[in-house]
Amino acid sequence: MRPTDIEHLIAVGRPALAPDGSFALFATSRPSLEANRYVGQIWRVELRGDRSGSRPRRLTLGVADSSPRLSRDGLTVAFLRPDARGRAQLFLVAASGSEAVRLTDAHGGVGAFAWSPDGARIAYTARVAEHGRYGTVEGVDAAHEPPRRITGIRWLANGVGYIADRPAHVFVVDVPSLGDEPRYEPAAAPSHDAAPSHDTARTAVPTSRQLTLGDVSHAGVAFSADGAEVLTVHEPIERDRRDLRTPLVSIAIADGAVRERIGVASQLSIQDVEVAPDGHVFVVAHHVGESGVDFVGPRLAVWMLNDAGPRRLTDPDVVDPGEIGSHLSFLGDDVLVQNRARGRVTLMRLTRGGDLRTVLDGDVEVLGHAASDDGTIVAAVATPEGFGELVVVGEGAVTDFSAALRARSVVTPAEHVVPARDGYPVHGWLAVPEGEGPFPVVLQIHGGPYAQYGIHVFDETQVLVDAGYAVAYCNPRGSAGYGLAHGRSIRQRMGTVDMTDVLDFLDGVLERDPRVDAARLGIMGGSYGGYLTAWITAHDHRFAAAIVERGLLDPLSFQGTSDIGSYFGDEYVGTDETRIAAQSPLAAVGGVTTPTLVIHSELDHRCPLEQGTRYYTALKRRGVETEMLIFPGEDHELTRSGQPRHRVQRFDAVLEWWRRHLPV
Numbered sequence: 331m332r333p334t335d336i337e338h339l340i341a342v343g344r345p346a347l348a349p350d351g352s353f354a355l356f357a358t359s360r361p362s363l364e365a366n367r368y369v370g371q372i373w374r375v376e377l378r379g380d381r382s383g384s385r386p387r388r389l390t391l392g393v394a395d396s397s398p399r400l401s402r403d404g405l406t407v408a409f410l411r412p413d414a415r416g417r418a419q420l421f422l423v424a425a426s427g428s429e430a431v432r433l434t435d436a437h438g439g440v441g442a443f444a445w446s447p448d449g450a451r452i453a454y455t456a457r458v459a460e461h462g463r464y465g466t467v468e469g470v471d472a473a474h475e476p477p478r479r480i481t482g483i484r485w486l487a488n489g490v491g492y493i494a495d496r497p498a499h500v501f502v503v504d505v506p507s508l509g510d511e512p513r514y515e516p517a518a519a520p521s522h523d524a525a526p527s528h529d530t531a532r533t534a535v536p537t538s539r540q541l542t543l544g545d546v547s548h549a550g551v552a553f554s555a556d557g558a559e560v561l562t563v564h565e566p567i568e569r570d571r572r573d574l575r576t577p578l579v580s581i582a583i584a585d586g587a588v589r590e591r592i593g594v595a596s597q598l599s600i601q602d603v604e605v606a607p608d609g610h611v612f613v614v615a616h617h618v619g620e621s622g623v624d625f626v627g628p629r630l631a632v633w634m635l636n637d638a639g640p641r642r643l644t645d646p647d648v649v650d651p652g653e654i655g656s657h658l659s660f661l662g663d664d665v666l667v668q669n670r671a672r673g674r675v676t677l678m679r680l681t682r683g684g685d686l687r688t689v690l691d692g693d694v695e696v697l698g699h700a701a702s703d704d705g706t707i708v709a710a711v712a713t714p715e716g717f718g719e720l721v722v723v724g725e726g727a728v729t730d731f732s733a734a735l736r737a738r739s740v741v742t743p744a745e746h747v748v749p750a751r752d753g754y755p756v757h758g759w760l761a762v763p764e765g766e767g768p769f770p771v772v773l774q775i776h777g778g779p780y781a782q783y784g785i786h787v788f789d790e791t792q793v794l795v796d797a798g799y800a801v802a803y804c805n806p807r808g809s810a811g812y813g814l815a816h817g818r819s820i821r822q823r824m825g826t827v828d829m830t831d832v833l834d835f836l837d838g839v840l841e842r843d844p845r846v847d848a849a850r851l852g853i854m855g856g857s858y859g860g861y862l863t864a865w866i867t868a869h870d871h872r873f874a875a876a877i878v879e880r881g882l883l884d885p886l887s888f889q890g891t892s893d894i895g896s897y898f899g900d901e902y903v904g905t906d907e908t909r910i911a912a913q914s915p916l917a918a919v920g921g922v923t924t925p926t927l928v929i930h931s932e933l934d935h936r937c938p939l940e941q942g943t944r945y946y947t948a949l950k951r952r953g954v955e956t957e958m959l960i961f962p963g964e965d966h967e968l969t970r971s972g973q974p975r976h977r978v979q980r981f982d983a984v985l986e987w988w989r990r991h992l993p994v
Contacts, residue, residue: 331738331792333981336361336974338738339789340731341370342710342718344657344698346400346407348425351706352378355389355398355407355425356720358731361974365393368971372398372409374425375720375728377706386720386729389427400425401449406508408433408452410440420454424508431512433503435535437466441498442550446557451583453502453551453560458540460495482567486893488936488966494567497547500560500581503538541581542588549576550602555609558583561591563600572897573622574599578613578635592640598633599625602651604658610682611635612658612665614651623897627780627810627817632658632667632680643684647813653780661701668696671811672757673745673784677709677723690723695784712786714742732787739764740787741795748804748838756831757812758783758804760839760846761795767845769800770852770992773836773873777857779808779828779902780817790969797985798994800846802839806831808858822904824913825865832862833870852992853924854984856880856969857937864915864945867924875991877984879929880937880966883945884916893935919948925955927987929980931964931972959983 337360345356354377359370372395375386389398390409396418398409407425410418411432417439421430434440438457445452459466463475478485478495485494515534542548547565554561559580576599578592591611592598602614613635616628630651633640644651644667652670659666665680666689677690677699690696690709697710697718707723716732743759750756763769772794776783782805791801805811806828808820820828840848853873855863860881867876882888885903889895903913911917926949930942942958949956961980964972968980 331735331740331789331796333793333978333985334363335735335738335793336789336977337363338732338735339717339787340735342697342720342729342731343396343398344655345700345708345710345720346398347700347702347706347708348377348400348404349402349703350404351702351704352376353425354700354708354720354722354728355400356710357396357398357409358718359394359396361977363974363978366973366975367394368974369393371395372407372423373729374427377708377722377728384728389425390421390423390430392421392430395421397443399443399445401445401505402447403449406449406505408443408445408505410443420452420503422505422508428508431506431508432535433505434501434538436501436538438464438496438498444551444553444560446553447555448557449505450557451502451504453500453541453553454538455498455500455548455551455562457490457493457496458499463495483572483896484567484893486935488893488934491933491935493547494545497545497567498549498565499543500541500548500551500562501538502541502560502583503536506536541583541586550600552603552605552611554580555605555607561603561605561611563603571622572900574618574625574897575622576600578603578611591635594622596640597622598640599628601630601653602657604660606660606663606665608663613640614656614658614667615640616646623901625897626821626901627814627819628653629814632665634682643680643682644686649678649680649686650810652810655697657698659700661705661707666699666701666707668699670782673759673782673805673811675784677707690721693785695786712784714785714787715740717787735787738792739796740792743791743801744843746804746835746839746842748835750827750831750834752827752830754807754827754831756804756806756835756838758802758835758839759785760800760802760843761791762800762843762845763795763798765845767800768847768850769798769845770850770874770988770994771800771802771836771840771846771848772852772854772988772992773832774801774803775832775853775855775859775862776803776805776809777855777859778810779820779824779858779862780810781858782809782811793981793985794988797988799852799988799992800843802836804832804835806835821902822909822913824903825862828862829866829869833866850874850992852876852988854879856929857966858882860937861915864922864926865918867926868915868918868921871923873924875925875927875987877927877929877987878942878945880931880934880968881915881928881941881945882937883914883941885910885914887940887944888937891938891940916945916948919945920952922949922952922954925991927983928956928958929961929983930958931961931966931968933963933965936966957987 436456443454743761854877
């Protein structure tokens with residue numbers, strides 16, 4: 331796989347399924363180098379009868395359509411499409427196909443959204459900017475806005491920027507019939523006439539009604555079974571204490587009255603809310619303890635709300651729903667939930683009594699799922715051969731978007747379990763180019779740290795293999811997917827067993843595979859992987875070169891500069907400055923002699939640019955061969971969702987660095 335082949339990484343999003351199981355809808359997204367953005371449409375695939383000649387067809391023809399959601403009757407699709415300014419707006423299209431109709435004109439763009447049970451309205455979240463900011467007043471740009479007054483401890487979000495002056499609020503909008511005559515923008519009146527009245531029946535989009543006010547932000551929306559209320563998660567912005575607890579509230583459609591459903595006393599941080607057809611409320615949440623910030627190795631579980639409060643249905647040591655994109659869907663009285671484990675993400679069926687059985691497993695990473703009234707289950711999955719496909723559980727794939735990717739000679743890595751020096755089993759993979767070798771080896775380290783390398787096609791690995799490098803990577807202690815003790819084992823002891831785990835795994839695969847060259851080694855990682863790369867090169871000098879990308883490099887300054895600095899560093903490295911220094915790559919930089927490329931992004935609010943520039947400067951002062959690459963306009967997600975051309979330029983720089991310091 332070459333850097334430009336990222337155009338063949340076609341992702342398949344969370345599907346929607348007709349109530350009778352007759353068809354499924356899903357969105358695709360891929361990087362386009364020509365457009366220098368991510369492009370994709372909504373697709374429909376038939377699931378009934380003889381499907382031998384049935385192929386998915388595009389339902390929409392927008393540039394970047396996403397997030398299809400079907401009305402309860404299965405006739406209308408709501409989805410997101412960016413407007414001329416790139417802000418996501420709600421659109422409608424008939425499930426059988428029609429011209430798309432725009433539903434919103436949200437200044438801050440639409441976030442989460444949900445249909446009411448009767449299909450009469452849609453609830454959604456959108457950021458509402460303080461007047462005078464973010465283009466709300468024509469002619470007032472960012473440089474001329476008034477100063478921001480900060481009183482809380484969280485005011486930034488990676489990928490968003492400042493958040494205290496633009497909280498996300500909840501809106502509802504009535505859904506028009508797609509058979510109605512289109513709405514028309516009223517013409518401007520002559521200057522000597524009165525201004526035209528904005529009749530909502532003839533404006534360009536229906537009028538949305540804002541349900542929430544104030545400085546509390548909201549995440550997620552779900553309608554109650556009777557459609558009278560919208561459930562959403564409260565996320566107070568101007569907090570004066572470190573607190574990850576997020577109450578669940580219901581907001582009455584009629585008058586905006588708010589009632590609490592899950593309070594802070596439950597000590598839950600909620601990431602997904604779904605309402606079953608019979609009205610029972612389910613959430614995916616983790617328990618953050620009395621401190622409100624006990625998130626290391628989060629105790630994620632599925633909870634069901636009843637009169638006595640939330641009741642936990644799953645054991646966090648048995649089922650890990652995952653934190654990004656995880657959601658619930660319903661199959662009769664049961665709940666479908668993802669389970670992250672050992673590089674896979676499987677799909678489980680959960681009863682309300684807490685019983686579990688697997689419905690989809692093997693070499694898959696489930697990205698989203700849906701179920702119909704007739705028992706059909708569909709899932710979007712990634713595999714060792716593909717970046718994204720739609721499968722019908724029990725039947726197989728109904729798409730083949732990965733054909734072009736397979737033609738690029740994708741290598742399937744070999745799976746290994748290597749005992750660490752203390753006997754602990756370290757699980758990971760080794761990808762080796764075709765041929766006898768010996769090949770130089772690059773050790774890759776993932777971010778997080780509570781994340782996992784998976785089995786899906788990974789461009790970071792495949793591009794290096796194509797260039798002639800073997801790649802070793804694993805999930806050391808501190809990673810997700812191996813139970814709570816594994817994930818919590820590096821709390822306030824970073825750079826200990828996590829360091830020895832990755833090094834011992836590397837040694838193990840070097841011994842096992844004669845095609846790899848133990849004398850020619852490189853090391854690289856991003857975010858927490860950047861942390862561990864910088865930490866390792868301060869203590870181990872076997873590597874010919876290193877790449878430290880968007881790293882957490884000074885935990886001390888991280889606490890006052892990162893969007894998660896109010897709690898992340900405190901929990902992972904502690905608050906005692908002596909203990910922080912004992913876990914700090916910047917404090918240990920004097921031990922580094924390895925040539926190092928530092929890569930960072932200008933708009934990274936997760937691991938801010940100063941982390942990279944200060945580390946780079948420290949290496950320069952000590953005479954270490956080092957270079958720095960800074961990407962304008964990018965945030966912490968450069969390698970995953972950055973501008974496609976920037977992603978290719980980054981790959982080019984990475985390969986050039988390795989050719990120079992670790993030639994094949």
